[in-house]
């Protein structure tokens with residue numbers, strides 16, 4: 001188990017290094033040198049030279065890469081080309097907004113998705129199951145930004161129940177919670193459908209298994225059979241899906257945060273891409289990649305912990 | 317007179333499939349009295365497991381009981397409310413399944429299972445655990461405390477089948493149904509489990525129904541045997557009578573094909589020519605007639621049940637009555 005954990009962490013680090021190299025390469029693959037692209041056609045040569053120097057682009061590539069890595073290791077992700085603020089500070093400010101959005105979205109999606117999946121299994125083949133099937137598939141197929149726009153129109157613009165933009169006033173928890181509701185609905189809705197389908201499929205398979213028949217042969221109440229004998233087992237594969245969901249919040253956050261103008265990572269990276277603010281783009285991608293790797297590695301370890309078969313297979 | 321412990325009368329069960337209903341049981345009859353060990357034998361697909369599932373009220377949703385009754389102490393359990401059916405399972409009747417590899421939940425320990433299976437008892441958790449430990453010791457598992465903490469995949473097939481037997485006996489049921497309890501095991505383990513089941517007869521007072529397609533298993537364990545063919549009971553006899561004075565041509569053919577009767581290991585085992593009839597469209601007359609050497613013109617009508625002695629019955633025109 002320990003060697004498996006080390007192996008997984010090692011793999012995550014290798015992936016992280018590859019991603020960093022690829023990102024650094026991106027700067028050179030973009031047509032035109034980064035400094036003039038960033039400054040636009042009317043930049044004076046002096047200005048360009050200054051920026052080139054500030055971005056470290058006048059150094060040999062290997063030196064640049066070395067610098068990039070060693071700075072990153074020291075927690076220095078460079079400074080914003082425009083505002084000159086440290087990138088790390090900006091990320092540290094934005095990240096909690098995105099993280100809480102992801103956690104809340106996935107949290108309610110998890111509760112509702114698993115519940116709907118279990119209900120589908122209990123009413124398998126009946127109209128409840130069919131309706132839930134249609135609902136789940138539509139939840140999966142509607143893009144989150146479309147949901148975001150509709151939610152915004154209905155609950156903020158027409159009904160005035162909830163704020164349309166921002167993340168709430170700092171220090172005012174109620175306003176922060178209110179500001180979270182609509183974006184987390186938009187981000188989570190697809191996951192509800194996805195989790196419901198997934199829990200249904202793996203539960204149905206498990207409900208036909210011999211050990212479920214054994215549990216019934218001992219007269220265990222159906223509720224106990226479903227929740228203890230089937231759901232516990234069905235949850236295991238769901239964990240990796242949850243991890244991927246949490247890991248990939250950035251991609252849905254890009255749209256949803258933009259719609260709701262939440263000052264999160266999605267908003268940060270969108271702005272940075274438009275302004276060709278490379279240090280910010282790179283820093284954001286780096287941090288989210290690291291977060292993604294952290295979450296899926298943790299999920300793999302959790303699965304190994306929850307499933308004694310996996311745990312033992314790893315022990316040999 | 318006291319009703320028999322278990323009485324199956326004219327039980328018919330059909331599985332709904334895409335290609336039409338499969339008549340898995342067609343008027344099966346069986347009586348089991350308290351303390352008896354009953355054997356059910358027959359080729360694969362003749363409806364043995366369906367019969368066991370019907371006794372336990374564990375038929376899948378696709379199976380429909382199209383006639384007959386299963387009475388436990390005189391009460392038809394097929395018409396009981398689900399709640400009352402459930403109350404019988406595990407306490408009044410318990411089952412040992414064929415495949416010990418998949419019979420237990422992979423993410424629960426043996427202890428979790430054995431405590432859970434006593435859910436109808438009001439005893440405290442510790443008492444249930446202690447009971448589980450005692451049962452494990454009873455079935456010959458040497459280190460019950462360790463076994464309780466093990467997960468199913470950490471035990472061998474033989475150990476798991478012992479655990480399954482221990483589990484079935486937890487609540488001291490009046491009926492114990494064992495569906496092919498040794499089929500999935502290797503020969504040595506099979507012998508050990510048979511030994512255990514035979515010893516069990518000394519301590520366990522209830523009725524045991526052993527299902528097997530292996531005549532040796534039945535000969536070893538049972539008092540009385542039912543032979544099934546294509547969803548019907550075709551012969552019923554005390555075990556000695558069955559092995560020495562079988563009447564039904566199918567039973568005789570089964571006995572002739574039993575590998576145990578060929579100590580010199582003939583390279584090619586004899587088999588019964590022909591196949592089981594299609595149970596979606598069973599023959600109108602005797603179901604065995606197409607494969608039967610004694611077949612005559614009257615076999616195109618369904619044969620009557622004939623009692624050749626008070627304890628020996630057969631479903632055949634030619635050898636009955």
Ligand SMILES: Nc1ncnc2c1ncn2[C@@H]1O[C@H](COP(=O)(O)OP(=O)(O)OP(=O)(O)O)[C@@H](O)[C@H]1O
Nearest residue numbers: 331333338340359360361362363364365366367595
């Ligand atoms: N769930 C099911 N759906 C459709 N047909 C079924 C189902 N289960 C069993 N059958 C059919 O019912 C008949 C009796 O099956 P059953 O499992 O009772 O036989 P068996 O005597 O236990 O055989 P085996 O020795 O292989 O276990 C077979 O023809 C089988 O194909």
Ligand SMILES: [Mg+2]
Nearest residue numbers: 364365366495
């Ligand atoms: Mg069977």
